[in-house]
Amino acid sequence: MSGTHLVRIAEALSRPLLFHPTKLEVILSALDGRLPGFEVEAPSPEASRFAGRRDDGKPYRVADGVAFVPVVGSLANRGAYIGASSGIVSYEGIALQIRTASADSTVHAIVLDLDTPGGEATGMFRLAEQIRQARASKRVVAFVDDMAASAGYGIASQAHEIVVSPTSIVGSIGVVLAHIDRQAEMEKAGRKVTLIHAGANKVDGNPFGPLSDQVRADLQAEVLTFWGQFLATVAAGRPKLTVEKAQATEARTFIGQGAIDAGLADRIGTLDSVVSDLAARVRGTNRLPTTRAGAGVSIRSSNMDEDEKRIRSEERERIRGIVGSAEAEGRGSQALAMALETSLSAEEARAVLRASPKVSGRTSLDERMAGRQELSLDPDKAPGAERQERQAERAKGVDHASVYAARQQQTEAARRAEGGR
Secondary structure, eight states: OOOOHHHHHHHHHTOOEEEOHHHHHHHHHHTHHHSOOOOOOOTTTOOOOSBBBBBBBOOEEEEETEEEEEEEEEEOOOOSSSSSEEEEEEEEHHHHHHHHHHHTTTOOOEEEEEOOOOEETTTTHHHHHHHHHHTTTEEEEEEEEEETTTTTHHTTSSSSSEEEEETTTEEEOOOBOOOOHHHHHHHHOOOOOOOOOOTEEEEEEETOOOHHHHHHHHHHHHHHHHHHHHHHHHHHHOOOOOOHHHTTTTTOOOHHHHHTTTTTTOOOOOHHHHHHHHHOOOOOOOTOHHHHHHHHHHHHHHHHHHHHHHHHHHHHHHHHHHHSSEEETTTTTHHHHHHHHHOOOOHHHHHHHHHHHHOOOOOHHHHHHHTSSSOSTTTTTHHHHHHHHHHHHHHOOOOOHHHHHHHHHHHHHHHHHHHOO
16 A cells, blocks of 8 residues: 555544444554555556446446446545545545536446445535436446445445345444554653644644543544434435434444345345346336336326425425424524435434534534534535635524525415416
8 A cells, every 4th residue: 555545544543434344444454554565456547347438538437328437445535536546436536427427418327336345424425415416317226246334335325226246245324433542652662742732622632642531522523423414315315214224223234135134225136137127227128018108108297296296395394394393403504404405304304413412602522623624415515615605604693594484485485386376
């Protein structure tokens, strides 16, 4: 493993990670020098076990109208490359492939081919939202061969369906943050580190001493915040795996049929069977005969208006059920974001809110997080622009009641317009 990537992994410590625990052990061992001379062979970004071509300028291979997006290796937020580099895949690279395939008229389906233990928490949520958006225009299937753990499962859960092999490892819906206390090691080496800093929380979690109870509590709260986001993201992409069901797994992993029984996957299959199924959809072999299909279109058209009204009514009730709930008290910003930016049901959103700490003034955790880039499920916002927008809101104070009132006015206007038709 190159020194550059060891530095990147080292930087990720003391930050929330969506990693399978055994992979984290390997990383800690490598950083501790217990794997001297161990080199990871870097897979070429061009390497692929799929048929098709990638010399046409597209950032993915295409075969029979299916775009293949391999997600193989550990996951990092930033990285302006396609595929794996020294065993690390970037969310940015995957997002580019998804966006391009979504707009490609020659592509009718996208296959996410996953073999990943997970990786960084930041970046995964934006990628998940982009995959959900891609589902509106393309069939998206996640094929797990042979691991989709933690952040890897967060990605897989956004597909229309998850196909596994009999030995696929799936799950680990949790968050881990590792702190290494190197004080004894430094003393043994005859070194003493003195940290000179401004700001009481500036050096919280540093590796040159044990964690205080307060810092440990702050870091635990940070981990729980990311876990709530993770659970909500999984539920948004896979509604039948609710927040409560995902949380009940307690970050356990499941193998093959066990993942299907637990609701984390849909069926056992192979890559060939996935491609055959997708091709059959295009050829129409899975459709009804032409006469019945025409009748089906007519029925759907006649029911469309009623369905639209029902959906709008249900959405209004969902928003009220989240923002107006008792769980939203003290968690106004989070409740509003869940109501307007996710597809969580009111019950699922309330469950996440109950597990989240209330905001009561500025806490030490607030101070720790103030300088960090805040998570957003909106892929259209650039990180810099989003940070400036959030800072401006904090400076002038955000009146969430006014935001919700404006939203209600828009809803009522839409209702009156419907009544006048």
